Amino acid sequence: MLSVKKAESIVLNLAQPLDSQRDVETVDLLAASGRVLAAPVAGSLDFPYWDNSAMDGYAVRFADVENCSTQKPAVLEVVEEIPAGYQPKNTVQSGQAARIFTGAAMPVGADTVVMQEETRREGDRIFILVSPEKPQAFVRHKGAFYQAGTTLLTPGTVINAPEMAVLATAQCIQVPVYRRVRVAIFSTGDELVSPDEPLAAGKLVDSNQYALTVLLAQMGCEVIRLGIVADSEDALKKAIVQAVSTADAVLSTGGVSVGDYDYVEKILADLGGKIHIQAVAIKPGKPLTVAQFKRDEKKADSLISSSDCLYFGLPGNPVSALVCCWRFVVPALRKISGLGADAWGPEFVRARCHAELRSHGKRETYVWGRLYLVEGIWEFEPASGSQNSANLINLANTTGLAVLPAAAETWVWPGEFIEVLKVSP
Numbered sequence: 001m002l003s004v005k006k007a008e009s010i011v012l013n014l015a016q017p018l019d020s021q022r023d024v025e026t027v028d029l030l031a032a033s034g035r036v037l038a039a040p041v042a043g044s045l046d047f048p049y050w051d052n053s054a055m056d057g058y059a060v061r062f063a064d065v066e067n068c069s070t071q072k073p074a075v076l077e078v079v080e081e082i083p084a085g086y087q088p089k090n091t092v093q094s095g096q097a098a099r100i101f102t103g104a105a106m107p108v109g110a111d112t113v114v115m116q117e118e119t120r121r122e123g124d125r126i127f128i129l130v131s132p133e134k135p136q137a138f139v140r141h142k143g144a145f146y147q148a149g150t151t152l153l154t155p156g157t158v159i160n161a162p163e164m165a166v167l168a169t170a171q172c173i174q175v176p177v178y179r180r181v182r183v184a185i186f187s188t189g190d191e192l193v194s195p196d197e198p199l200a201a202g203k204l205v206d207s208n209q210y211a212l213t214v215l216l217a218q219m220g221c222e223v224i225r226l227g228i229v230a231d232s233e234d235a236l237k238k239a240i241v242q243a244v245s246t247a248d249a250v251l252s253t254g255g256v257s258v259g260d261y262d263y264v265e266k267i268l269a270d271l272g273g274k275i276h277i278q279a280v281a282i283k284p285g286k287p288l289t290v291a292q293f294k295r296d297e298k299k300a301d302s303l304i305s306s307s308d309c310l311y312f313g314l315p316g317n318p319v320s321a322l323v324c325c326w327r328f329v330v331p332a333l334r335k336i337s338g339l340g341a342d343a344w345g346p347e348f349v350r351a352r353c354h355a356e357l358r359s360h361g362k363r364e365t366y367v368w369g370r371l372y373l374v375e376g377i378w379e380f381e382p383a384s385g386s387q388n389s390a391n392l393i394n395l396a397n398t399t400g401l402a403v404l405p406a407a408a409e410t411w412v413w414p415g416e417f418i419e420v421l422k423v424s425p
């Protein structure tokens with residue numbers, strides 16, 4: 001059976017980023033929130049846009065104030081007042097100054113700002129009491145922070161608050177971003193009903209579709225929900241064809257074990273999918289199928305998606321499905337979305353474990369629980385109750401998965417530090 005590491009590397013190799021030409025859309029500034037930049041962005045304005053004052057004070061000519069002091073102040077005539085947002089009208093001549101406020105444009109002729117605390121005002125005259133350290137003091141120069149035409153943001157950058165500020169400042173109001181990654185999901189199983197349907201004897205509510213919808217939506221994916229699909233070859237085949245032809249990635253749950261009704265793998269192969277993974281040495285989650293449909297090999301009549309399609313046949317058990325998603329699917333989708341390699345994850349931290357943990361066997365074991373920071377130390381509290389892959393009830397509040405290596409026996413004592421996968425959105 002494949003190790004988790006090996007499976008991770010296979011999945012990441014199969015995942016290919018969206019195309020930086022074909023899979024790009026231009027959106028309005030605010031609509032770019034949370035999106036991934038698809039092309040370098042350059043502004044057409046220098047920043048600062050013009051020379052401006054870094055202080056409330058007086059714009060002066062350095063030569064006029066160079067050698068002044070409290071005993072021997074330079075006395076200048078105030079010829080103009082320049083609040084922020086106004087264009088100065090006068091040129092500051094020798095012997096003159098302009099009252100200026102933080103952010104206001106520097107007047108022609110002045111080269112230095114003296115802060116108001118180092119002056120004394122008498123009518124139209126200003127006494128400069130302290131000589132500025134150097135010419136240009138407290139002047140922010142046009143283009144000092146950014147020169148028009150140079151690269152402002154690079155492809156792969158996510159547009160969050162700081163990047164939004166940068167784009168707005170540069171008046172980049174049309175932003176080239178990758179389209180959202182399209183992910184089709186469906187649940188397989190004759191036992192499944194949706195949460196709003198009456199629960200007949202022997203049935204089970206389909207929680208996977210709901211959990212996956214939230215996870216994918218929080219990642220910024222476009223989620224195509226194909227519902228519950230019966231354990232019949234025909235129904236599954238139809239769903240898989242539809243999913244593969246419309247999406248960049250497909251997540252189905254269930255039907256990938258070795259039971260009599262587990263058809264997914266066979267259908268994937270029949271449809272021309274290349275199966276790369278059939279099982280992974282991970283607990284929970286062993287039956288994981290990963291297949292790839294190359295774009296030109298898709299058997300569907302009308303292809304809506306233009307990229308290759310990565311198919312994840314996840315286990316039906318709700319905990320197994322989520323663990324596989326967090327460990328393998330999320331990094332793959334991040335790569336597909338156009339993010340830079342440093343953002344694919346998964347992210348592990350060393351955390352102090354709050355309970356005794358034991359594992360034995362050939363599978364890497366993931367224990368779900370709460371991961372949180374206290375005074376700079378990561379703490380991990382395993383979920384109380386049964387760590388059984390059919391028990392999804394104690395999954396609530398899961399923010400980390402402790403990793404116990406595949407080894408004959410692993411025994412972790414309370415207080416020991418262990419590796420934990422961060423899984424909060």
Ligand code: AMP
Pocket residue numbers: 187188189191192204205206207208209253254255256257259315316317318
């Ligand atoms: P399977 O992988 O299809 O054999 O399913 C394994 C277990 O997970 C079975 O007990 C199923 O009833 C359960 N299961 C399968 N699909 C779902 C689902 N969508 N939501 C909740 N439980 C499920």
Ligand code: MG
Pocket residue numbers: 188189190254255261316
């Ligand atoms: Mg099933």
